[in-house]
Amino acid sequence: MQKIDLLIHNIGTLLTMAGKNGPRTGADMSQVSPVEQAAIAIADGRIYACGPEEEVWSRISDLVIMEQLDAKGRLVTPGLIEPHTHLVHAGSRENELSMKLKGVSYLQILEQGGGILSTVRATRLATEDELYEKAKTSLDRLLLCGATTVEAKSGYGLTLEDELKQLRVTKRLHDTHPVDLVSTFMGAHAVPLEYKGRADEFTELIINEMLPEVKRLALAEYCDVFCEHGVFSVEQTRRILQAAKDLGFGLKVHADEIEPLGGAELAAEMGCISAEHLLAATDAGLEAMAKAGVIGVCLPATSFNLRLTKHARARSMIEKGVPVALSTDYNPGSSPTESLPLVMTLGCLHLGLTPEEVLTAMTVNAAWAIGKGEEVGTLEVGKRADLVMYQKEAKTLAYLPYHFGINHVDTVIKNGQIVVKHGSLLYG
Numbered sequence: 001m002q003k004i005d006l007l008i009h010n011i012g013t014l015l016t017m018a019g020k021n022g023p024r025t026g027a028d029m030s031q032v033s034p035v036e037q038a039a040i041a042i043a044d045g046r047i048y049a050c051g052p053e054e055e056v057w058s059r060i061s062d063l064v065i066m067e068q069l070d071a072k073g074r075l076v077t078p079g080l081i082e083p084h085t086h087l088v089h090a091g092s093r094e095n096e097l098s099m100k101l102k103g104v105s106y107l108q109i110l111e112q113g114g115g116i117l118s119t120v121r122a123t124r125l126a127t128e129d130e131l132y133e134k135a136k137t138s139l140d141r142l143l144l145c146g147a148t149t150v151e152a153k154s155g156y157g158l159t160l161e162d163e164l165k166q167l168r169v170t171k172r173l174h175d176t177h178p179v180d181l182v183s184t185f186m187g188a189h190a191v192p193l194e195y196k197g198r199a200d201e202f203t204e205l206i207i208n209e210m211l212p213e214v215k216r217l218a219l220a221e222y223c224d225v226f227c228e229h230g231v232f233s234v235e236q237t238r239r240i241l242q243a244a245k246d247l248g249f250g251l252k253v254h255a256d257e258i259e260p261l262g263g264a265e266l267a268a269e270m271g272c273i274s275a276e277h278l279l280a281a282t283d284a285g286l287e288a289m290a291k292a293g294v295i296g297v298c299l300p301a302t303s304f305n306l307r308l309t310k311h312a313r314a315r316s317m318i319e320k321g322v323p324v325a326l327s328t329d330y331n332p333g334s335s336p337t338e339s340l341p342l343v344m345t346l347g348c349l350h351l352g353l354t355p356e357e358v359l360t361a362m363t364v365n366a367a368w369a370i371g372k373g374e375e376v377g378t379l380e381v382g383k384r385a386d387l388v389m390y391q392k393e394a395k396t397l398a399y400l401p402y403h404f405g406i407n408h409v410d411t412v413i414k415n416g417q418i419v420v421k422h423g424s425l426l427y428g
């Protein structure tokens, strides 16, 4: 007989995010589908029933309920989806802070052999176990902030063996940690020092050796490229993405972050699932993305940390029909933070999004940006029971970005299991 493994009742406000089954833009981004005095019944890790408490009780009236959780009037949302991290790496780069304060730019630091390349040196020297332990600490932090699915990119190895090392760590985390991981190969993250001045040759290495081997070992679903002045040109990016597409990878691109190279247009041309950063994307680029259905992943913690006064034009994206997602971009250089609450606040204050648009960007649209929209991102019957319950104080959605710099998460449920309780990890 069907049984209910967990019944969460007495939910003050449940934001189900139910609505259009696909990435949302325009007015649809404001739809959070609230239910007051709600309940959620979970069976086999999935949502069996959810909605007004009385309706849920009547739907499960003849079923055995194994466990009950009184939400005590709290706010509940879907588990947050983190669609863009550089999770697996070694070392840290606090030395760049004083350079930044002296006015040295991100690309200048990279040009001098620092930045991404300094993390490449540390990552090449690290063992798989060391990478695993460090990444696990960060994944725990993301989980404590409410993330239940996280994308992770390689790109600090830049040799076949060192890229595979990073990707194996991502797989091991996916297999051992409650959070689900989505793996992206990003061998085209920087041109390593041994290929300095020979970016075309490194591009060939990625196409001919790295991509086929990553595919053969099934270590990544997506391929991403840092398309930027002094890194990979639009033409090199196109070649890498085409090769990845031919092998069956989904495509992503770090596009128009610093200079308007035409990365947004390229994302549309190549049929990328998402384009990231986009601070310098032109109107034509955003319009092409809207037409091609490319999701714009905005990274406001990165522009904040790089001390940029310009931010991604998320409002224009929404007006033009680009679905917007938000992410920490967690990495040791441009965005050393796992703080999803900070991203919520910057999404409002720097990008001009409403709290409702921010939540859509961090649940539904983030899920579609990593191809998981059918499974997660909303709380609807049949979807995975991944959800977040907030502290008593945070009664409304707007409270989350408003009371900033604070993590308001109380409880996280992943696949129907309580993995965070009263702000502490409970799994393992």
Ligand code: NIG
Residues within 6 Å of the ligand: 086, 115, 116, 119, 226, 254, 257, 302, 329, 331, 332, 333, 334, 335
């Ligand atoms: O998304 N822009 C390129 N890649 C990362 C930064 C990586 C790093 O600085 O280590 C980003 O910002």
Ligand code: FE
Residues within 6 Å of the ligand: 084, 085, 086, 254, 276, 329, 331
């Ligand atoms: Fe990034």
